[in-house]
Amino acid sequence: MTNVQQPVSLEDTPFYKKQLRLALRNCGIINPEKIDEYIAMDGYMALGKVLTEMTPQTVVDTILASGLRGRGGGGFPTGRKWQFALNNVSDKKYVCCNADEGDPGAFMDRSVLEGDPHAVIEAMAIAGYAIGADEGYIYVRAEYPTAIKRLEIAIGQAREYGLLGKNIFGTDFNFDITLRFGAGAFVCGEETSLLTSIEGNRGEPRPRPPFPAVKGLFGKPTIINNVETYANVCQIILKGAEWFSSIGTEKSKGTKVFALGGKIKNTGLVEVPMGTTLREIIEEIGGGIPNGKKFKAAQTGGPSGGCIPAEFIDTPIDYDNLIAIGSMMGSGGLIVMDEDNCMVDIAKFFLDFTVDESCGKCTPCRIGTRRLYEILEKITSGNGTLEDLDRMENLCNYIKANSLCGLGQTAPNPVLSTYKRFRDEYIAHVVDKKCPAAVCKSLLCYEITADKCKGCTACSRVCPVGAISGTVKNPHSIDKTKCIKCGACMERCKFGAIVKK
């Protein structure tokens, strides 16, 4: 029998069928190092249109009418931000692009920068025209060398073609872009820290107000937008605000790119219209959870976000719905977890991250997150009490209310959301001294199932501390007082006789 499969078009595969690629439209399609290929895809037409046919105010009105909201996390209406900056009269203004992409486990911005750098450059020039700025900065993390290289090439080519520089399109509009490289500090993704970092300082946040639109880079009115936000701008100008606002939900327009990862069959970037449900993303696009495991939660919003449990899998994803169920859009990381992930451990993982990344400027964040981490450590090591859980919740609320910048204000979210949705797991750690997912080492024990053990002695030979005893062909047993829970025996056993509980 011949077993020839009919070829399927890429668009018809389950992974692509439900996707709508706007921000990623050119990624993988054009050669990002050739400006001509970008121009062939209507590149720089939007800039031409803006400069020759539109006033700054009509540009802002168009963005406002499209309903575009910031893709960097907060979801602030982009048009409103531009309007503030336009209204502020100043001899000098700046346009910044936030390409710091700090959420560990997300790489949407990287793909846009590497695959379609001109889209960001063109949009920044449009923003410059709209608010009256002649200088732009792209702050890109140093961990993305390819993105940096492509941006450098793209900026060079745009200058060569007269699309950056003086008198663009023969008008009196001037605009140029400088690159700045992040140096590995998560807090620099926060907009005021990003500005302090561009200025060459330790990237500590400043209190807001004044907002950057009033007093930003070098003290001048500044707008900061995320890479993906910019990636939508040119198409809105060309296709119109109505076209864009016809996609998505009532309050969240357009598409969102998610970096789908974790316990899922198809990982990668997915761009879907706002309002797509989690189920569609995970089951249809993502192909479900591998190894027949059960879906437990999806984490969105990175260290500022929360975990969405299975009961909300049919919620249409947009900015407001995610907040309503205790998470947030964030920049678009979407990490799937199955029954083998311990939610207390995940909360601890994120706290470890924020403790490390807290810039130290304000006390609630610097000391509060450390104390919070210690409580979680106590719980996962089996020494937690019910009072600790209350203390933990209080401390979370305190840090949220009193921190200076978004980092501290959102740092407790992973704890609060897991505590709210998976309270039984916390209780199990504290009351029963058990980790239901068998992750937290101090709470596990390894046991040998007597009727599966063939007495081959492999485990006792591999045990580094001699905790396993037994004679050939007879069931072995583990001395729990000696066991260091390294798992070597379980790895070695061919009969699946060793279980961890």
Next chain:
Amino acid sequence: MKKPISKIPFNGTPEQEAKLKAAIERSNGNKSELIYIMQQAQDIYGYLPYEVQVMIAEGMDVPLEKVYGVATFYSQFALSPKGKNAISVCLGTACYVKGSKAVMDKFSSELGIEPGQCTADGEFSLESCRCVGACGLAPVCVVNDDVYGKVTPEKVVEIIAKYKSK
């Protein structure tokens, strides 16, 4: 974040110094380029010892404590040299969920060093990083500039063997 300060004596060459001076020259006295200058200095020297920080402070006409402040704020800057082979295990969310902690532990026990340290013979240094943007391949580790995906504790041994000086 606390950073270990190297006790190894500084042995910069005149060529390195010339390169750094040229970089400082190019910045044209623009103090907002301090971080960029320090990044180039780290490329030139591999790390930022006290002597290099002094050169930068003088060249850029900024206080030394500002240079030190920036060097300790950003995790990219190292105050002690890295090993000949720099191993970096991703502990980003996607990798963590897929078990990169076990990979890190294995590197740590195989090399006999903690993250942030360098082996006594200077062959290997170990550190963690947060997402290199290869989450689809989780768990991920990077050795020098080579990215390894779907790493398991078993594969760690092979990876180390590959880089051991022959």
